[in-house]
Amino acid sequence: MAVNASKPRVSEVPPHELNVRKFVESRASELEGLHSVVAKRLNNDFRSQREKRKRTTGHDDRVARKKFRKKRRVESGHPSSKDCLAKLEKKVSRSKRRSIEFKKNPETRFCTSGDGTKRLRTHIWHAKRFSMTKLWGFYMPLGLHGRGRGSRALLKKLRSGVLIHDASYYGTVQLEGPQDKLLLVLSSVMVPSPSKHDGENFDENLSGNIFGSAVLHHTGKPSSPPIAPVTYMWRPCQRITTKEVHNVDMIDELRRNSAGTAFRQLWLCIHAAALTEACEALTYACMDLTGGSARCISLEGQLGKVELIGSKASELLEKMLLPACCVPERLWYLKKCNADDNSDPGKLENAPVSINIQISSSSVIQLTVKDPRALTKKKQSIVHEGNSCNLFCYEEVETKTPTNSSFQKLESGSVVDYSDLWDVCEGICPPMEESVACMEKYNQLNEYIGLGIKKFGNQNALKSKCSRYCPILLLKHENPADHVTRCSIILPLSWVKVFWNALILNGAHAIGLREKHWIACEIGLPYFPWDYPDCSAYSYIMEMDVTATNQKMTQCPSSQWPLEIPIPPPxxxxxxxxxxxxxxxxxxxxxxxxxxxxxxxxxxxxxxxxxxxxxxxxxxxxxxxxxxxxxxxxxxxxxxxxxxxxxxxxxxxxxxxxxxxxxxxxxxxxxxxxxxxxxxxxxxxxxxxxxxxxxxxxxxxxxxxxxxxxxxxxxxxxxxxxxxxxxxxxxxxxxxxxxxxxxxxxxxxxxxxxxxxxxxxxxxxxxxxxxxxxxxxxxxxxxxxxxxxxxxxxxxxxxxxxxxxxxxxxxxxxxxxxxxxxxxxxxxxxxxxxxxxxxx
Structure with a gap:
């Protein structure tokens, strides 16, 4: 068959709407023929065969019809209509009420049960797969179901994969005030204390490029029992302004004192087992040593923490995190994909941006990354020009990655003008709800194939309260073993579930407290509070072991009781x-x-x-x-x-x-x-x-x-x-x-x-x-x-x-x-x- 090459080729686009009636009329003869074949095989008996019916009563709706008729009689003016209607209205079951509660994603605070026990934002995900325990005021994922085995498979994943742990139970305490006053407080409560004798490490730590680790004590009592190990980091001086100082008197004092030091902010990450005691010790130290010029603020319930451990943790972070803007003063750096050093600056600015994880240990990087649900297989965010709402769509659509200059323009209509996680006290917009994100993807797919857009509630009202960008802090820990990489992501609490699901879907393997203890033993690190017998948190965990041991003994006859041993060791x-x-x-x-x-x-x-x-x-x-x-x-x-x-x-x-x-x-x-x-x-x-x-x-x-x-x-x-x-x-x-x-x-x-x-x-x-x-x-x-x-x-x-x-x-x-x-x-x-x- 000859083909006319000169005739322009017309692409056949699917119709905007399909008329089902016309389709059936055009295929009427085929449907009748098919019906006759089926009727002949069944002898015109289209009833379901009894032996092939499901052995359930789901087809029996007599109870539902009876209840409906009774409700109709009540509504028609029955004498005892109010009493009957009250009996018919059943209370929503606890499981449904809890499910509705956990689906909510407020900006701050944890969900709590009746006795005040807090739940992580990933509680439902863990409760379906892990053994849960009540510990340190939280419902914690203890480990996978079973007898506490499975270490061989876990260590294999550690060497050849990525393990992930939700450490949002860690609390964050913020110290703010003049720099010399904060150093005075730290030298009084920390061992080892930050000192100028550390040389380059002290300068890097003070500038916010690296973080430090120390053991927290009570004020002026380094020989007393410690409280807990802590991780601390400084906010870079270049990012601090007078607007961010919460105490107005401090600003006036700093302005009057020409020789005064700069106002600084400091974060301390503390385990939940010692958070209350640590806050009291830091508050007392600030009041006793500085006379109130330094303040201690608890950020509990505002920040979350996700830990990644394994040989491929860096690869997973490079795949998942696509920064929209970053702080250039960090040791972490960005690289432009598919662009060399001699490229045109204009083209280089519009090139896709990704993270290079080849950095030194104990480094900190401050980034604003895009919603991980918006990333494609090619690690590009889909954003149409002039429309910031079309972020969630498919690869086939022409892509454009926003640069730092276009970031504020895209966000001006839906997100407040922040790009720093240190401003979490002022409030950070939560992510878009999962249902809204899925509906946007569905609408954009239908729009692409020409099937129209399906309306779903008041999406504009939901979008105005949400953000498509999340500020985070990335911490890379020292590697005691060559094959293990340890990274932590500190992010707003409302974003933990979004990043958790994205990391799990991209190959990360979740672990609980038991598995984390195994890993600490494998790589040679102490694990709090089990390896800190001089802390009060160790006594608390030992008391729980004694209670669990006594409970097991009561469940078996006295002749089968195991040998009683001292817990904790004498x-x-x-x-x-x-x-x-x-x-x-x-x-x-x-x-x-x-x-x-x-x-x-x-x-x-x-x-x-x-x-x-x-x-x-x-x-x-x-x-x-x-x-x-x-x-x-x-x-x-x-x-x-x-x-x-x-x-x-x-x-x-x-x-x-x-x-x-x-x-x-x-x-x-x-x-x-x-x-x-x-x-x-x-x-x-x-x-x-x-x-x-x-x-x-x-x-x-x-x-x-x-x-x-x-x-x-x-x-x-x-x-x-x-x-x-x-x-x-x-x-x-x-x-x-x-x-x-x-x-x-x-x-x-x-x-x-x-x-x-x-x-x-x-x-x-x-x-x-x-x-x-x-x-x-x-x-x-x-x-x-x-x-x-x-x-x-x-x-x-x-x-x-x-x-x-x-x-x-x-x-x-x-x-x-x-x-x-x-x-x-x-x-x-x-x-x-x-x-x-x-x-x-």
């Missing part, structure tokens, strides 16, 4: 005068070297050493946790024990661990380490443990001091596994609970039992992650007494030849309900890094 059983008894072990080691490892001689010598230990008495726990190298060094100087073999990593310290490890003369010189006097303050250090050969370390397990015989027996090349156990009979009497509820350590009196007794020097706060199968061995987190673990290192270095000495320290670990000891290697965290204040 930290006061770690005694400082245990150092005195280690000298007896040193003497036994010399005898073993001279006479050989004879079993009878070894048993007698060790028994004598243990008898010396049994004479010690209990000392109450009055210690503290050293989380910075400066704090540990000050403690060593205070007790005149600077020759203890602990090597805190400090910038101005020249002492080398290898120097002591390889020099026997230095070890002999340090053999006269000053012994601790009874009643001295105990200093605990966080250590990481890995099993020497085999073993699973649980939370709450004891870390004990091994004898020289234990180490020699376990580390022999011809020994598969040395078995050291306590008798089963002494397991129940190892810890005895007093009438006051306090647990006391019982030192055995039987000589045969003393041989297997090993004194505790600390406890495990985070156990192994079960079920993991990776080449590296699992790690556990524990806290051990500093002087005891230093003395152990000295004894072990003197015992072993130079080529077999390690930086790690040999310790024994025994689970509370187990009789077997396992050999482990302990690494002091403060010897690997200067500070141990980073947390998850």
């Amino acid at each position: 930290w006061d059983c770690v005694k400082l005068n245990f150092v005195k008894s280690l000298s007896e072990v040193d003497k036994s080691l010399n005898h073993i070297r001279q006479h050989g490892p004879n079993d009878d001689l070894r048993g007698n010598l060790v028994r004598n050493a243990i008898c010396k230990l049994s004479e010690t008495t209990s000392i109450p726990f009055e210690g503290f946790m050293a989380r910075t190298s400066c704090r540990l060094n000050n403690f060593l100087n205070t007790i005149s024990a600077n020759r203890l073999l602990l090597f805190p990593r400090m910038k101005d310290q020249n002492i080398s661990m290898h120097k002591f490890m390889n020099d026997d003369e230095l070890l002999e010189h340090n053999a006269d380490v000053s012994e601790m006097n009874r009643g001295e303050t105990q200093c605990f250090l966080r250590v990481r443990l890995r099993a020497y050969k085999r073993g699973v370390f649980e939370q709450g397990a004891m870390v004990c001091a091994p004898n020289a015989v234990d180490i020699m027996s376990w580390t022999r090349s011809d020994c598969d596994d040395h078995q050291l156990q306590i008798p089963q009979s002494s397991l129940e009497s190892y810890f005895v609970q007093l009438p006051s509820g306090k647990w006391e350590l019982q030192i055995p009196e039987n000589p045969s039992t003393r041989d297997s007794y090993r004194h505790p020097i600390g406890f495990i706060t985070t156990g192994f992650v079960r079920g993991r199968q990776v080449p590296s061995k699992p790690m556990a987190g524990a806290h051990c007494e500093a002087s005891l673990i230093s003395r152990l290192r000295l004894e072990q270095w003197k015992m072993l030849p130079v080529r077999r000495r390690r930086k790690e320290i040999y310790v024994l670990v025994r689970n509370m309900r187990s009789t077997a000891y396992r050999l482990a290697l302990a690494t002091v965290v403060l010897e690997q890094q200067e500070e141990d204040v980073k947390f998850m």
Whole structure:
């Protein structure tokens, strides 16, 4: 068939409306033929066959018809019409009422239940998939349903995917006032405090380019129990104006004082378990130290936080976040897609903009990004010229990405003129409702194919209260592991659900509190409050564990009750005068070297050493946790024990661990380490443990001091596994609970039992992650007494030849309900890094 090329080709466009009647009339013959075929096969019996009917009563509407007739009689003037009508009107069920409530998305505050328990904006999403628990005033996602397993699949997703966690339960506190006053407050309540001696880090932190981490204390009490670890960040000076200062008297004072410092704002992100206590401490510090020139404002219920963890977190952020405008003073930077450095400036300005996540750790970036529901597969927002309401449409429509200059024009009709998350106190418009966004997409698709637009309520009234752009803060945390990237998105609370759904649909895997604890153990970070036993939040979480354990015991017969163990661990059983008894072990080691490892001689010598230990008495726990190298060094100087073999990593310290490890003369010189006097303050250090050969370390397990015989027996090349156990009979009497509820350590009196007794020097706060199968061995987190673990290192270095000495320290670990000891290697965290204040 010949085709006339000169004739212009006319595109056939679908009609605007379809006439169904004309369509049926044109196809009447075909429909009649089809009907005759079906009638012939069914023998003209079009009734539904009884055996193929659904076995339900959904087709029976007699009850509904009866109720309708009764209502008609009531409305027609029945004598008892009011009473009958009141009975017929049923109350809306609780599930429907809650569903209607959760579908609302107010600008601020959490939804609460009858008892005041708050719910996250993602509560419905989590409640359908996770086990929920009431914790810290919230309904929290504990973890996936089941027995608390699934760590192997989780760690696989950590290495090859993205994990997401809704951390909106974290509260934000804002400090505002003169810069020197705020620095005075921070130096009084934070350890480590921001200091000019930090050099470049202090300047970067003060300018708002990076954020810092510290442990919050009460005013002027750095040696008192801490409140919680916090993350703090400064607002950049370039973005502060006098309009944003809430206190008018402060503005007048700053103007009168020509030498006064600039007005600054500071945010502190605090865990919900310690938010109330932290707010009280900060408020008191502002009033006591500054006389009211600095203020503390709680932003609880206004900001949300979403955390992303995994190897592909950066890729997901680059895919999801399309900035509309940004702050150029940040370390984060923008790149222009499909444009080189020599391109025309005019063309470069209109090129699509995306985020490059190749940035340094602890960086902060302030952005205003587009609604993630408006992004296409090509990561472009669909915006027609002159019409800001056509954001939600499909790829086929011609696209135009607004630049910074056109951003204000597009937003002038529907959004207030803000572009900074720091102005959240003044109010930020919530996102467009999901139903309205879906209806816009539906209308634009119909308009494209020519089927007309469907009207849906008063959309103009809804759009006037909503925004299509969201201000956010992006934080990139330090990566303790090479394969893990950690980022946090701080955004308005009303936008959390929008970003959550978008991230989940693009491949992020949601996790709860249990899974987050596993990840913290995997990458070597402390997890609040489980790894902060000196905080009041730790006592609260332990009380909940005791309640849960007692509840499980009441649900089974007394004959099946498990062994009762102390929860939390009895930290006061770690005694400082245990150092005195280690000298007896040193003497036994010399005898073993001279006479050989004879079993009878070894048993007698060790028994004598243990008898010396049994004479010690209990000392109450009055210690503290050293989380910075400066704090540990000050403690060593205070007790005149600077020759203890602990090597805190400090910038101005020249002492080398290898120097002591390889020099026997230095070890002999340090053999006269000053012994601790009874009643001295105990200093605990966080250590990481890995099993020497085999073993699973649980939370709450004891870390004990091994004898020289234990180490020699376990580390022999011809020994598969040395078995050291306590008798089963002494397991129940190892810890005895007093009438006051306090647990006391019982030192055995039987000589045969003393041989297997090993004194505790600390406890495990985070156990192994079960079920993991990776080449590296699992790690556990524990806290051990500093002087005891230093003395152990000295004894072990003197015992072993130079080529077999390690930086790690040999310790024994025994689970509370187990009789077997396992050999482990302990690494002091403060010897690997200067500070141990980073947390998850």
